[in-house]
Amino acid sequence: MVDLINDITNGIDIKLCNYSIGDLLCKFTFEDYSIYIEAKSKNFIDSECKINLTSKSKIHNISMDVLIKRSGDFDFNGIVKNCLISDTKINESLINRITYVLSGLHSRFNRVKSKWSREYVINDLPYIVDYTLLGDRIQANILSSICFDNSEKLSKFIEDEIFVICLMYSFCNSNKVEWVSRYISKDDTIILFEHIHSSTKNNDFNEITPFRSDVYLFQYFMTHVIDNKYKKCDLIKDKIYPVICNLQWNAQGFREWDFISLVASLEGFCKKKENIISHGAFKKIKKEIKKTLILNNIDNEQVFINIDNNEKIINGYPVKVQIDNKLKELNLNLPYNINELINIRNKIVHEGWHDGEFDCISKIEEIRNVIFLLLFSYFEYKGDFYLFNNSNKDNLSNYEK
The missing domain is CATH 1.10.287 (Helix Hairpins)
Structure with missing residues (x-):
């Protein structure tokens, strides 16, 4: 399978089949973590938006979904939305390594390297997985090989760990980071390759990220969250996942919608399902x-x-009260008028506009900084960071009571 993947990545023609078109000769190119395809056929190509391409042999199976961008009578160009290449005997194969390729991480952090281990218990059997993070790749090495057919639960544990790392990367980068390709293998023998198209880009929003270009601070924070063993289920339950998603910068400037979504994520993070009376x-x-x-x-x-x-x-507590309670719970004293931010958000949402003097940029700056400080407190991070639109290093101790 390594030869096949090399052929695809090196632009060598591969024969694939579509049930309505027949055989096609396909050439692939890789750019910015996306896979593009040029295909030619001797048969007429009906201009569909999406098609599925397959290939089966004694050695491997290929299945991919393609979004067609341009089509002629006998050819088309498109982008591969997802691709799965697997060994025909995959279910009988032993595996001990899963490698993930990440998209969305800026190159300034590619020098960062981290190693850590996790132990997972499945059916009373312990499995130790050693992780290595280097640049845009995370490799999970399973110390005792496991049959692929029995690896679903272990793969889920590993997938959840990758989710946590990608989410922390997203926070550090103010940009969506997710895995786009993964290789499942026994040592260096690949038995499965999977690619999922991602629209995320390796953008550089340096001035709004909490660590700027400081690789040392980034490494310190990542080491901290890895050592604390945060779990995917907890990050979702505690509303950390949607908060970090809303911090991702869309590169479209400072809009009222950005402000509204940030205030909404703050409310979601601080809200509790509590009744005043039963x-x-x-x-x-x-x-x-x-x-x-x-x-x-x-x-x-x-x-x-x-x-x-x-x-x-x-019968519930107002949002402002719940935010105040959250700040007390985290022992924070913030120099921002959070009530004013909520009032502005309510005015825009319920009346369609804000008729007072409203500096959208400064309010986005304030709400992002509030969220940064809440997140650093949640993670119990004691290192330095940068607040939005501030060139001086800061520390959570400056805001604790």
């Missing part, structure tokens, strides 16, 4: 409220619907 007690109160309204000749169905459908508002 749900059961509130149900009894609702009945009494309705009785009182009827006794006072107010028998409006919409009023009753509002009472039934707005328990979170009536």
